[in-house]
Amino acid sequence: MPWPRFDLPLLHTLVAAVDAGGLVRAAARVGLTPSAVSLQMRRLEAQAGCALLRKQGRRLVPTPAGERLVSYARRLLQLDEEAHAALQEDAEAGVVRLGAPQDVAERWLPGELARFARTRPRVRLEVVIERSAALREALAGGRLDLALLFGEEVPGAALLGELPMEWLASAALPRPARGEPLPLVLFDPPCAFRSAAIAALDGAGLPWRLALTSPSLSVLWASAAAGLGATARTPLGAPAALRPAGRRLGLPRLAPVRLWLHRTSDRAAPAALADALAKALRDRHAVPQRRPGDRG
DNA sequence: CGTAAGTCTTCTATATGCTT
DNA sequence: AAGCATATAGAAGACTTACG
Numbered sequence: 001m002p003w004p005r006f007d008l009p010l011l012h013t014l015v016a017a018v019d020a021g022g023l024v025r026a027a028a029r030v031g032l033t034p035s036a037v038s039l040q041m042r043r044l045e046a047q048a049g050c051a052l053l054r055k056q057g058r059r060l061v062p063t064p065a066g067e068r069l070v071s072y073a074r075r076l077l078q079l080d081e082e083a084h085a086a087l088q089e090d091a092e093a094g095v096v097r098l099g100a101p102q103d104v105a106e107r108w109l110p111g112e113l114a115r116f117a118r119t120r121p122r123v124r125l126e127v128v129i130e131r132s133a134a135l136r137e138a139l140a141g142g143r144l145d146l147a148l149l150f151g152e153e154v155p156g157a158a159l160l161g162e163l164p165m166e167w168l169a170s171a172a173l174p175r176p177a178r179g180e181p182l183p184l185v186l187f188d189p190p191c192a193f194r195s196a197a198i199a200a201l202d203g204a205g206l207p208w209r210l211a212l213t214s215p216s217l218s219v220l221w222a223s224a225a226a227g228l229g230a231t232a233r234t235p236l237g238a239p240a241a242l243r244p245a246g247r248r249l250g251l252p253r254l255a256p257v258r259l260w261l262h263r264t265s266d267r268a269a270p271a272a273l274a275d276a277l278a279k280a281l282r283d284r285h286a287v288p289q290r291r292p293g294d295r296g
Numbered sequence: 297c298g299t300a301a302g303t304c305t306t307c308t309a310t311a312t313g314c315t316t
Numbered sequence: 317a318a319g320c321a322t323a324t325a326g327a328a329g330a331c332t333t334a335c336g
Contacts, residue, residue, distance in 0.1 A: 024320060036307055038322055043306090058315055058320060 008080055010044040011073035013037055014052065018070050021059050085119035096277050099128040099135040099147035102217040103237035104259065109148070116277055125277075131215060133190050139264050146277060147262045151192045157260040163234040165196060165254040169245035172227035176207075182249065183211035183229030185220050196254055197232035204252040 017026035017037065027034040045052050052066035062070055100109055105127060113125055128135070128144060135147045148160070176182050182201065186194040201208045211229035214220055224231045225241035232254055235244065246253065 022320070023322090033308055034320080035309080035322070035324095039306075042322090055315090055321080060321080 006044070006047055006073075006076075008076065010040050010047070011069075012077060013040045014044055014066070015070055015073050015077065017041065017053065017060065018062050018066065021061070023060060081119050094122075095124045095126055096146065097126045097128065097144045098277065099130055099138055099144045101132060101135075101148070101150065102129050103234065104148050105129045107237040131187065132192065136262075139262055142264060145264055149260050149262055150257045151260065152258075154260065154262065157262045160259045160261050162256045162258050163236060165193065165232060165257045166235055166244045167197075167230050167232055167246035167249060167251045167254065168224060168235065168238055168242040169230040169249065170225050170227040170241050171243060171245075173230060173245070173249070175249050179207065181207040181209040182251070184208050185212045185214075185224045185229040185231045186210065187217075187220065188213050188215050192257065193232050196257075200232075200252045200254055206251070 013026060013030050013032075016029040017023055020026045020029055023037045023041070024034045027037045030037065032040075041053060048065065048069060050065045051063050052069060053060050054063050054066075055061075098109075098113075109127070113127070117123065117125060128138065130138065132149050132151065135144065135149060138144045139147045149157075173183075184197065186197065189195070198208070212220075212223050214223070220231055220233075221237075221239050221242065223229070225239045230245060230249060230251070231242075234257060245251070
């Protein structure tokens with residue numbers, strides 16, 4: 001057996017395969033074709049000397065040996081990241097200012113930032129929670145280095161992932177009678193979710209009315225949860241009382257929204273740090289498509 | 297020591313078969 | 317029929333070896 005026993009890139013792919021639950025999705029994560037990933041897993045099984053993955057229906061799940069190796073692989077990859085970061089640490093002391101919408105900042109970002117901070121203890125992160133319009137303005141004004149934004153493609157922005165956009169409502173909100181307008185709970189404009197919701201209803205010829213608008217996501221969640229109206233958003237961070245309600249209320253399907261990583265065009269100041277954080281987020285692009293166990 | 301030729305490794309593209 | 321894993325052929329790059 002040649003040294004080393006295990007190739008780090010193969011372990012990285014194994015972790016991606018187990019996390020993604022299949023080789024096709026793993027391939028997208030690691031930037032290879034599915035066949036290359038399949039070959040990598042065969043090579044890794046040869047290195048391990050035993051089967052690491054097995055089929056379960058259409059999914060691929062780890063064997064007991066695979067699970068043990070994944071646990072080691074995570075530690076090895078973490079150590080690799082730390083070793084790399086340690087060599088760069090001296091060049092990397094400073095502040096990164098990152099903006100994000102509230103649901104992203106609360107539900108997705110903390111884990112990613114903690115991971116980043118572990119490997120770069122001398123970096124201070126400043127997270128700004130604002131609506132997209134305010135974040136765009138702050139980015140343009142040089143008050144942010146990076147921003148996570150929902151919406152359309154902008155040159156220079158990196159796609160982090162796609163999230164389903166759904167109609168969300170309390171079970172207490174009745175289906176409107178024929179011809180009755182659907183009460184909506186939405187952000188003030190400009191808002192990508194608001195525009196998409198209204199366009200979808202208008203496109204389907206369904207009447208609607210604004211029951212409440214607010215600049216605060218918490219107010220929207222609480223109002224919708226109380227049954228004031230339906231809202232359109234990703235399910236990320238939605239309170240438990242809000243359920244996907246498109247089918248029950250007879251509403252048109254909504255296209256998924258894309259989450260983009262924008263960075264300031266001002267390449268000055270802590271460009272290296274912002275680059276490092278941007279790379280860390282892009283590399284993982286771990287936007288949960290749908291957590292296992294979630295329904296519809 | 298430097299370089300050219302041969303070999304090996306690993307990738308993509310495409311085809312195929314299995315499962316749901 | 318769609319979605320997925322895998323088999324195979326060929327291409328590209330990395331590595332090794334032989335030679336001047």
